[in-house]
Amino acid sequence: xxxxxxxxxxxxxxxxxxxxxxxxxxxSSSAEIDSFCNLFQLxxxxxxxxxxxxxxxxxxxxxVVKGIFxxxxxxxxxxxxxxxxxxxxxWITDIDSFTxxxxxEFYIQAxxxxxxxxxSKTDKEFAYQSIAQIEKLFRxxxxxxxxxLQRRMIxxxxxxxxxxxxxxxxxxxxxxxxxxxxIASYLGITREFLSKIRSKxxxxx
Amino acid sequence: xxxxxxxxxxxxxxxxxxxxxxxxxxxSSSAEIDSFCNLFQLxxxxxxxxxxxxxxxxxxxxxVVKGIFxxxxxxxxxxxxxxxxxxxxxWITDIDSFTxxxxxEFYIQAxxxxxxxxxSKTDKEFAYQSIAQIEKLFRxxxxxxxxxLQRRMIxxxxxxxxxxxxxxxxxxxxxxxxxxxxIASYLGITREFLSKIRSKxxxxx
DNA sequence: CGGTCTCTTGACGGAGTTCAAAGCTAGTGG
DNA sequence: CCACTAGCTTTGAACTCCGTCAAGAGACCG
Numbered sequence: 001x002x003x004x005x006x007x008x009x010x011x012x013x014x015x016x017x018x019x020x021x022x023x024x025x026x027x028s029s030s031a032e033i034d035s036f037c038n039l040f041q042l043x044x045x046x047x048x049x050x051x052x053x054x055x056x057x058x059x060x061x062x063x064v065v066k067g068i069f070x071x072x073x074x075x076x077x078x079x080x081x082x083x084x085x086x087x088x089x090x091w092i093t094d095i096d097s098f099t100x101x102x103x104x105e106f107y108i109q110a111x112x113x114x115x116x117x118x119x120s121k122t123d124k125e126f127a128y129q130s131i132a133q134i135e136k137l138f139r140x141x142x143x144x145x146x147x148x149l150q151r152r153m154i155x156x157x158x159x160x161x162x163x164x165x166x167x168x169x170x171x172x173x174x175x176x177x178x179x180x181x182x183i184a185s186y187l188g189i190t191r192e193f194l195s196k197i198r199s200k201x202x203x204x205x
Numbered sequence: 206x207x208x209x210x211x212x213x214x215x216x217x218x219x220x221x222x223x224x225x226x227x228x229x230x231x232x233s234s235s236a237e238i239d240s241f242c243n244l245f246q247l248x249x250x251x252x253x254x255x256x257x258x259x260x261x262x263x264x265x266x267x268x269v270v271k272g273i274f275x276x277x278x279x280x281x282x283x284x285x286x287x288x289x290x291x292x293x294x295x296w297i298t299d300i301d302s303f304t305x306x307x308x309x310e311f312y313i314q315a316x317x318x319x320x321x322x323x324x325s326k327t328d329k330e331f332a333y334q335s336i337a338q339i340e341k342l343f344r345x346x347x348x349x350x351x352x353x354l355q356r357r358m359i360x361x362x363x364x365x366x367x368x369x370x371x372x373x374x375x376x377x378x379x380x381x382x383x384x385x386x387x388i389a390s391y392l393g394i395t396r397e398f399l400s401k402i403r404s405k406x407x408x409x410x
Numbered sequence: 411c412g413g414t415c416t417c418t419t420g421a422c423g424g425a426g427t428t429c430a431a432a433g434c435t436a437g438t439g440g
Numbered sequence: 441c442c443a444c445t446a447g448c449t450t451t452g453a454a455c456t457c458c459g460t461c462a463a464g465a466g467a468c469c470g
Binding site for chain 3: 384385386396397399400401403404
Binding site for chain 3: 160161162189190192193196
C-alpha cells in the first residue's frame with residue numbers, strides 16, 4: 001500500500017503533475033509550490049480497494065496521479081449512487097468528513113490500479129498558515145466542484161435518462177474505462193434501463 | 206430600488222446580522238469585520254423582481270437580510286428548475302458568472318419583498334487583499350454550499366418524489382412561505398404530481 | 411365585480427423499475 | 441488449451457412512478 005516500489009525518479013515525475021496543476025491555478029513562487037508538494041505522500045491503491053469507507057473519518061485530501069476512483073453512497077435499500085468519478089488530475093476527499101472530522105457517509109474506491117498523492121489535515125493547515133495562496137487554491141477548487149455539481153443537478157432535474165447518458169458519453173471522454181453498472185449508478189438509473197437506452201441508441205445508428 | 210427609505214439606524218441594524226454571521230465563521234478583529242461589512246450596500250428588491258437574469262453577468266455577491274429569493278434555471282422546453290432557496294442569513298450569487306465574468310444561466314428572483322446587502326467584485330477582491338481571513342470565510346461558505354448540494358444530489362438519485370417532499374417539509378421549516386409550484390420546481394416534479402402527493406399524505410393522517 | 415394565479419382531480423401515456431432468465435466476457439487453475 | 445466460475449450485460453413482461461392534457465375550484469387583487 002505504500003510507495004515502496006517507486007524509485008526517487010518516478011516519485012519526482014508524479015509530483016510534477018501536481019505541481020503543474022497548482023501552477024495553473026495560483027501564482028506563488030516555484031519554491032513555495034515545491035515545499036507544498038513535498039507535504040504529499042505517494043500511495044498506491046489496487047483495483048477495488050477503498051481509500052475511505054462509510055463511518056470512517058476522512059483524514060486526507062488526495063490528488064489522482066494515475067487511475068480512476070469513484071466516490072459513492074449506499075442507501076438503506078442497498079442501492080449505490082455515485083457522486084463523482086475522479087481520474088488523473090482530479091481531487092478526491094469527503095470534504096464534509098475531512099473538514100468537520102465527522103464519520104463519512106461515503107466510500108472512495110479505486111476502479112483501476114491507481115496512484116494518489118495524499119496530504120493530511122495537519123499538513124494542509126500548516127500550508128494554509130505558511131503559504132498565503134493555498135487558501136485561494138482550495139477556494140477555487142471547491143468553487144469549480146460546486147459549479148460542476150450545480151450543472152449536474154439542473155440536468156438531473158430537467159433531462160431524461162436517455163439524454164443524460166448521451167451528454168455523459170460526449171462530455172466524459174473516459175466513459176469506455178467505466179463499467180455500465182457504474183455509469184448507471186452515476187446517472188441514477190438501473191443497469192437494466194441503461195442497457196435498454198444503449199440498445200435503442202445502437203438501433204438508431 | 207435603492208436604500209433611500211432606510212434611515213441610519215435601520216441600516217446599522219441590518220449590517221449587524223451580517224456581522225454576526227461573519228463572526229461565527231472566522232476570528233478577525235471587530236474593526237476588520239466592520240470595515241468589511243461597510244463594503245456592502247443595502248438593496249431593496251420587491252416581490253417578483255429579479256436581481257439577475259439569464260445572459261447577464263452577475264456583478265454581486267449578496268447576503269439576505271430579509272425575505273426569500275430563489276435561484277432558478279429555465280430549460281429549452283420552458284420548464285423551471287430551482288437550484289436554491291435563499292432566506293434570511295443566506296447568500297445569493299451565481300458563483301460561476303461572478304468569478305469568471307461570463308453570462309449567467311440563471312435567474313435570481315425575490316419571492317417576497319426583500320432586502321439584501323450587496324458587495325461588488327472589486328470590493329470583494331479588495332477585501333481579499335486587505336483582510337486575510339476573508340479568503341477563508343468564502344472558502345468555508347462555498348464548502349458548506351457544496352456539502353448541502355451533495356446531500357441533495359444523493360437524495361435525488363435515491364429517493365422518490367414522495368419521500369423527498371416529506372424530507373423537504375421536515376428539514377425546511379419555511380416551506381409554508383413558498384408556493385407549491387416552487388416546491389415542485391425544487392423537487393424536480395410537476396405541480397400536478399406534487400398535489401397528488403399532498404392529497405395522499407392528507408388521507409394517511 | 412372580473413381577471414389572473416394557484417391548487418386540485420381524473421384519465422391516459424411514457425419513463426423507469428423489478429424480477430427472472432439467459433448470454434457474454436474475462437480471469438483462473440489444472 | 442480447456443473448463444470453470446464469477447461478474448457484466450442484455451432481454452422481456454409486469455408493474456410503479458411520474459408527466460401530460462384538460463377541466464374546474466378557490467384565492468387574491470385591482
